[in-house]
Amino acid sequence: MILRILEGLCKRLAASIYRLGLRNGSMKEKAADYRPPFFTSQEIDMSLNSFITLGRSGLRVSPLCLGSMTFGEDLGWGASVADSETMIATYLERGGNFIDTANVYTNGHSEKIIGDFFAKKGNRDRVVIGTKFCCSLFEGDPNGGGAGRKALIQQCEASLRRLQTDYIDIYWLHIWDRTAPIEETLRGLDDLVASGKVRYIGFSNLPAWKVSEAQTIAHFRGWAPIIAMQLEYSLLERTAEGELFPMAQELGIGIMPWSPLKHGFLSGKFRRENAGSVDTKRTAMGVPSETDYLVIDALCAVAEEVGATAAAVALAWVWSRPGVESTLIGARRPDQLQANLAALDLILTDAQMAQLNEVSKPVLNFPADINDHVAPMFGFPGTTIDGHTAPASPMLSASANRY
Template sequence: MTNALSLDTYRLLGRSGLRVSPLALGTMTFGADWGWGSDSDESRRILDVYLDRGGNFIDTANKYTNGTSERLVGELAGDRRERLVLATKYTLSMRAGDPNSGGNHRKSMVRSVEASLGRLRTDYIDLLYLHAWDGTAPVEEILRAMDDLVRAGKVLYVGISDTPAWQVSRMQAIADLRGWSPLVALQIEYSLIERTVERELIPMAQEMGLGVIPWSPLGSGVLTGKYTRADLDAGGGTAAASGTRKNVAAANGSLTERGLGIAEVVKAVAAESGKTPAQIALAWALLHPAVTAPIMGARTLEQLEDNLGALDVRLTDGQRARLEQASAVELGFPHDFLARPMTRGVMFGDVKIAARR
């Protein structure tokens, strides 16, 4: 069973000494620019409650609600900024027609950080993520630029998001060998609907010292139980963050027959536990030892209060097994091959090896 948690029972982020709450507050919902976010007053209520409960880990990005998210975070944080761990991201383009306003390269990174500092009303960013791998910038350029920003005091820690495991591990090895700032956080999609990251990304993060920060732990809202098969008419959704949450869920690949089937099991566990489906889904994500802090994307204070209830959930071994059976994915080669009795037999014979402490 899980142990009860609290926002002020802090966790270390990856190989760093930085202390963060076990649930991060996602602020992609701060601002109504995309048609489904929170206005300034509701955003303030959400942030105030999160901070009052001891939370300190705020997640945003340069592009969220076209920059409004960062502006609201900076405005609402006010004189509480020092107690916060502010995480933001660069990569996404902010100016149409400018080929260098987005991407992973140095110019994009440095200019994005300068703009984020202004919107956030601060002189340093606690954690800067590369937002998504664009496949064009040399890794040495990225890592050295990150290290330069750390040495300049504009960024304290660096992380990476939405990037292949082999590239992240390569970058971490280069940073270590050259004495540059290491990557301490890996932000990836992880939920009962999206578990393919258990193949490579999560084991890599554990081995290389990156704390896993799951985004969309509720499967774009599908795991809350608010969608039914009647909602499958959304098709694949449009390739845009604006519109409706239903559109985003469809475009993200969460609103499918499989996703709804997993949500049914989540609802069943929630009913027998006296909890909500969202609380069960978040509690499950918190169980993985590699996970530091799932990101809550609450749009209303009511949703935030519900999400925070996940800290009190205690899943039984049987409930966890049901959830994982319903959402299981094949690990594929070489993982399945290496786990086969025949393979292990020819490798180890009758040798017994204790698990590493």
């Protein structure tokens, strides 16, 4: 109990110190947008070896994580083995240490490419390798996928075989298995951690309430906690800000955005003038909508202003967002990877960030709006707290009488 109290006091102290040192001494930024000193920010010189502590853990990772969903040509659109190995080597040479894959990526070939690479090159212990389970590779087998004990343990053993390693650094629940009790999943994962086959646990693509339930159960039962969460996040997909971001920040879970370029929509290849002419066979996503193009137009304008690619600006925006710790990047060709890594050299101004924030502002689900705009007015009318000024209450202003 004493340790938990001290931890809470330290968190509040760190937050207070940071707020006092906000850029230009301004207190106008929302309290929800603060970054404690131990997180990255736009003011910090970024590189792949400017490592981030992932969530409430002792694991240090690069701010950009190399995703490998494109590794292997098995599905008709991915990278060759040679190009995949070139991208791994390039990423490592630039100082990166964080590689992400999944058992289902190119039907297991992605894991094998990574395993073959480190079997030949060595230094496996110098990198953080994460893989995922839940997706089945065996059609018709009810236990071939999912998050039950039988399924998750046999999926882990298969991933270890393909990766040619004794352990997985982060083992991610890829998708939500609604049929498996979360206690069974958590206990199975904790057993894998205790056995040494897994170091840390992560969740991906689950609703905030389910992650909160799981983290609470793990905490009170002394099981391995969830240290990070993968979620879709980009200038074209910001609805995670409503529930998932606040949940993760409150529970000590690091946020790792995937698809920061929205399946290529923000890469720069989609423009109004060439709408419909871009090859989209990988994603089957079609082409951007008119609403998407409003964001893409603003993105391209900022990219032209700073002399960078649209992809670099979109990535720089993502990793600059409060709560984001490491961003997943993927590429089908080595030159695409180099273009994505250019985001580390890019610093957007306050005006540019504000422009992108405004044009991409999401419509969040209930009760986000009422808590952001109505609750402060009713709870703290006419006051400024943590840099946020609440408006006066029209009900209090309508009458001076109090009873």
